[in-house]
Amino acid sequence: MSASYSLLFRHQSADLAATPRGTLKISLPNTFGRRCVVAILPKFLSNNPEIRLDVRFSDRYVDLIAEGYDATVRLGVKTDSTLKAVRLATYRHVLAASPGYLKQHGTPKAPTDLQSHACLGFLGHAFWPDWPLACDGSYVTFKPYGPLVSDSSELLHAAALQDGGIFLAPDWLIRRDIESGALVEILTGWAGGRLRHLSRPSP
Template sequence: AEALAGASEPRGLVRLAVPMSFGLLHVTPRLPDFLARYPAVSIDLHLSDEVVDLIGGGFDIGLRIAALPDSSLRARKLCAVRRSLVATPGYLERHGRPEHPDDLVRHACLGYAYLPASDRWRFTDPTGTEASIVPKGPMRANNAEALAPALRAGLGLAVQPDFMIWDDLKAGTLERVLPDWALPPIALHLVMPPGELRPARVTVLIAYLAQVLSTAPWASADHP
């Protein structure tokens, strides 16, 4: 019995790949609690906004925020991720509030390079009408958090996920723009290489991340 208990105790290294901004904001603050619960487990954390090859890179678990295409990976949806076009009240007072996506051609737009079809913003209204624009503005970056200072300084509008801006929305320092127009839906997924058998160190981290991330405040539809 003692030998079986020792074999099942989570221990060893787990390799985890997560998007950069999401990882810094919402994963790394949670890891100390996990590591305190499982002192025999260690984590090799890889932060990147690029799509990482889990199998080729030897990763046990990945987090992906996207509309996932079909693949050989196993995926578990944790929660929807709402994205919104936002700006500061000051920017909107100076430049006006767009009423239709076509109005954005007259606005400064801060672009994120890793959006699907990042050269174009696509919107759909409640009737199913679609509209798209090519964003142009003073800054474009391959990391959403890199746009935050320019956004909060009132230099333009940006498409941002709620996990980045929910505090700003609650405080009123950012406002949703074109709230009746939705961007293409995406979600937070746990992804894993194919296979049924996983070491205990991997299964406990999967369960922990699923619990803390699916119940995060920004994942709730109740916030502004």
């Protein structure tokens, strides 16, 4: 199941045609913001010298209007009709574990095999405490259990690299580890996730 990152923001698209100026307050998810957005912000400021950025990092769903945000990046299907959304990018959630963990505990061959494995749970998933998995039109909902749950995907990522268990992670977070062999994708074809949005309040 593919998912996507999208922007939700509060100004009319027509406003963006004018020369942008003033303070732009945005909320970014912790790990995605640091890994995928931070590097492009200096160029954005260089191209928009009259903009001042106020960037906050949080995995919670901020209230754009009540908290005065102009934009936020979100994971999940947009359900708030007061927000406008623009899709940014697509990605997949994949299951992965280290070669050392798989050598010691074996490799799951089906989603039901996950019941006998240490699963690393990310509290920030919109679908937590479940792992909804899909493959070729088949859907399975699994309740993971293991030695570690956290609202930090980076902590869980580190635990997976150190043979700590099976991690359901976005491919942008672990792609290099899979390419290098530090992590191994398991149950290939099965994936889980939701949409990622950048939103704005409707006028």
